[in-house]
Amino acid sequence: MAQSGEIVFEGVSKSFTDGSIPAVNGVSFRVAAGNMVVLLGPSGCGKTTLLKMVNRLYDPTEGKIWLGGQEIHTLPVNELRRHIGYVIQQVGLFPHMTIRKNIAVVPRLLGWDDQKIDARVEELLDLIGLPTSYLSRFPRQLSGGEQQRVGLARALAADPSILLMDEPFAAVDAINRERLQGELLGLHCKLAKTILFVTHDVEEAFRLADKIIVMRAGKVVQYGTPIEIVTHPADAFVEDLVGSNNLLRRLSLVNVQSILKAREEMGIPAVLPEADAEETAVLRPEDDLRSALSLLLSSGRDTLRVENASGIPLGEVGFSDLRSMLFAAPSSKKKNCQ
Numbered sequence: 001m002a003q004s005g006e007i008v009f010e011g012v013s014k015s016f017t018d019g020s021i022p023a024v025n026g027v028s029f030r031v032a033a034g035n036m037v038v039l040l041g042p043s044g045c046g047k048t049t050l051l052k053m054v055n056r057l058y059d060p061t062e063g064k065i066w067l068g069g070q071e072i073h074t075l076p077v078n079e080l081r082r083h084i085g086y087v088i089q090q091v092g093l094f095p096h097m098t099i100r101k102n103i104a105v106v107p108r109l110l111g112w113d114d115q116k117i118d119a120r121v122e123e124l125l126d127l128i129g130l131p132t133s134y135l136s137r138f139p140r141q142l143s144g145g146e147q148q149r150v151g152l153a154r155a156l157a158a159d160p161s162i163l164l165m166d167e168p169f170a171a172v173d174a175i176n177r178e179r180l181q182g183e184l185l186g187l188h189c190k191l192a193k194t195i196l197f198v199t200h201d202v203e204e205a206f207r208l209a210d211k212i213i214v215m216r217a218g219k220v221v222q223y224g225t226p227i228e229i230v231t232h233p234a235d236a237f238v239e240d241l242v243g244s245n246n247l248l249r250r251l252s253l254v255n256v257q258s259i260l261k262a263r264e265e266m267g268i269p270a271v272l273p274e275a276d277a278e279e280t281a282v283l284r285p286e287d288d289l290r291s292a293l294s295l296l297l298s299s300g301r302d303t304l305r306v307e308n309a310s311g312i313p314l315g316e317v318g319f320s321d322l323r324s325m326l327f328a329a330p331s332s333k334k335k336n337c338q
């Protein structure tokens with residue numbers, strides 16, 4: 001199988017019983033290699049069914065799925081799954097195995113030698129930020145969040161090009177969930193895997209996603225970047241789901257100055273772009289972020305210069321700042337990958 005992590009769905013449907021309305025209904029989309037795409041939608045809309053067709057836990061009733069340019073049914077299922085990590089809400093660690101053995105399950109199945117397995121397990125433990133003393137523990141001796149990290153390490157063990165994550169943080173408390181989301185963003189920056197992530201938590205979707213697939217009753221109703229979905233919801237259902245009105249209201253409560261101030265407080269030096277006499281799209285510190293968003297969209301630029309009334313440049317503000325203000329996105333978000 002090609003190593004590229006591109007995922008393509010073409011006219012894919014899945015019915016569980018003859019004649020019933022398909023759980024996934026005529027879905028087509030493409031996920032570029034290295035993107036984190038979140039499937040968002042209400043309970044029962046088909047997110048998990050869609051995900052499980054990627055690693056062939058379910059087979060489509062109609063349509064085709066390609067991974068890295070190869071149609072998935074042209075591969076033996078074990079070979080296919082070797083390139084796909086799978087993380088689920090229930091974690092699924094083997095309770096009678098130590099953490100070392102749990103992480104090593106797939107490399108062992110692949111017949112790696114002990115030395116290579118040990119090196120990989122320790123590398124992964126470091127990656128997920130747990131001490132090596134945990135290797136001899138059993139899953140019950142770890143917190144829910146720690147178990148979820150080990151589940152992620154296990155999914156990454158054979159270096160798959162694609163990760164499928166089905167509500168992995170849903171059973172974790174709010175504080176740990178936010179921490180895990182931040183860690184996942186950091187890992188995504190570092191490893192550049194293609195990730196399909198299922199959630200029905202809108203805030204989680206907006207924090208994590210490069211792009212969001214909004215599903216309803218088995219169909220894709222919108223596929224776009226978070227900012228596109230908030231600003232141009234495809235219909236009233238999407239608008240309600242993501243609370244577009246509410247978000248715009250939130251944007252109108254914050255001004256450009258507060259972004260510059262927050263940066264200053266974090267010790268981030270201001271970028272002072274050269275003044276450009278031709279440029280008419282310029283922000284003022286007192287502009288609210290709703291107006292800033294309109295100006296960014298109409299100017300077709302990712303960032304705009306901020307000037308005070310005397311024309312003195314104060315810095316730059318862009319889409320990523322608006323997004324951070326809206327969703328308090330962890331600073332390791334992909335856009336900020338160093």
Ligand SMILES: Nc1ncnc2c1ncn2[C@@H]1O[C@H](COP(=O)(O)OP(=O)(O)OP(=O)(O)O)[C@@H](O)[C@H]1O
Pocket residue numbers: 016023041042043044045046047048049050200
């Ligand atoms: N194995 C199955 N047999 C029969 N019907 C199923 C099966 N799995 C899912 N379904 C049905 O398919 C539809 C989609 O289910 P799916 O689990 O994909 O939804 P979901 O969006 O992931 O929901 P949730 O957010 O609640 O997990 C539902 O109506 C469900 O009852």
